[in-house]
Amino acid sequence: MIVEGTVLRGPEYTPVEGRVIVEDGRITAIEEERVESDRIVAPAFVNAHTHIGDSIAKEAGRGLTLEELVAPPDGLKHRLLRESGRDEMVAAVRRSIRFMHAGGVTAFLDFREGGAEGVRVLREAVEGLPVDAFAMGRDELAALEVGDGYGASGAADADFAREREAAREAGKPFGIHAGENRTDDIVPALDLEPDYLVHMVNASEEHLDRVEREEIPVVVCPRANLVTDVGLPPIEDLVERTTVALGTDNVMLNSPSMFREMEFAAKLTTLDAPEVLAMATRAGARLMGLDAGTIEEGREARLLVLDGDSDNLSGVRDPVRAVVRRAGTADVRGVVHPAQHN
Missing domain, CATH: 3.20.20.140 (Metal-dependent hydrolases)
Structure with a gap:
């Protein structure tokens, strides 16, 4: 499974453009590169x-x-x-x-x-x-x-x-x-x-x-x-x-x-x-006791995917602040659970 967009990476939730690679319910790689996606990928x-x-x-x-x-x-x-x-x-x-x-x-x-x-x-x-x-x-x-x-x-x-x-x-x-x-x-x-x-x-x-x-x-x-x-x-x-x-x-x-x-x-x-x-x-x-909560290689793939181009989130300058203070259920485009990809 590949999830692309602005990824809130690591313990500081640093926004990086790229993709998250998921295999057998775990994050196996985070590739930082330009992608054609308006999604925001956060920890679930x-x-x-x-x-x-x-x-x-x-x-x-x-x-x-x-x-x-x-x-x-x-x-x-x-x-x-x-x-x-x-x-x-x-x-x-x-x-x-x-x-x-x-x-x-x-x-x-x-x-x-x-x-x-x-x-x-x-x-x-x-x-x-x-x-x-x-x-x-x-x-x-x-x-x-x-x-x-x-x-x-x-x-x-x-x-x-x-x-x-x-x-x-x-x-x-x-x-x-x-x-x-x-x-x-x-x-x-x-x-x-x-x-x-x-x-x-x-x-x-x-x-x-x-x-x-x-x-x-x-x-x-x-x-x-x-x-x-x-x-x-x-x-x-x-x-x-x-x-x-x-x-x-x-x-x-x-x-x-x-x-x-x-x-x-x-x-x-x-x-x-x-x-x-x-x-x-x-x-x-x-x-x-979950090995989750941040998007890092090796952790469980528990991901929240938001539409960064929704009417609510379009134009956001700070994606972390947007997830915390502005986003809502209507902006959700996917929720990834490890069991879905084992």
Whole structure:
């Protein structure tokens, strides 16, 4: 397979004209030379935090607080999940996965409600689609056994020491929400030595220093934080200290669009476009253990191909900035997943 255009090459996403050669699902060469193509070739996105089961309740719960919306076990989303039939759930989740793929996502990490059965729902929903769904099982240890890791709701909800140890013994990652709408759950979450944290909206300088010292990655979801009125994460401070990935969080509250999440994060902060693109690509890939996130020889071929001559992107002078702040699903002309070319 050959993909031509302006290639955002390497860890700095340097725009170069040329072609990407793909063989057996891997990038075997990047040839820099003049080509007759208006395409922009970027790394495909990794959505580092979703609650995709919420696909059965989009835009429900207007005016409710965060606790009323999502707190287990009786928040609105959990009541709606319990009331939903399995077939309805699978169909709704599958449609959200298709939407993500159309928007350049080839992998995502989902905090999977519903225990082991919830993991099986996700497996069924993604079957046959060119997207890798990483299930962070929750609600019971059986979900860890069949899932890819364990995703804890938060240290204020329960003592997750048993789940943490089980994840460690299984060699699977343990992630946990922390500091979303409070501060008292951050230290207990850190004490669990998680593989990554989600949110950290209300983190203090002391918390941030500890994150840096212990090299704990953080996933931020600024659009969801804005909607639930809990504040906004200190993205720039986090980027200075650790690996920061980008997620879209609850499908109930936001479309799972990485284009929208990147644009919001970019315009909310003073971060350069390559820094934001890294949050949407290689940072999430690292959490999933994928050899992807940048366009380099030898890496997995996970590529996003955009029409640089679309009405939206025609005339763009800075293609990296355009991908981060301007592009959208309508500009996508192709999404490459390794399994499609093995």
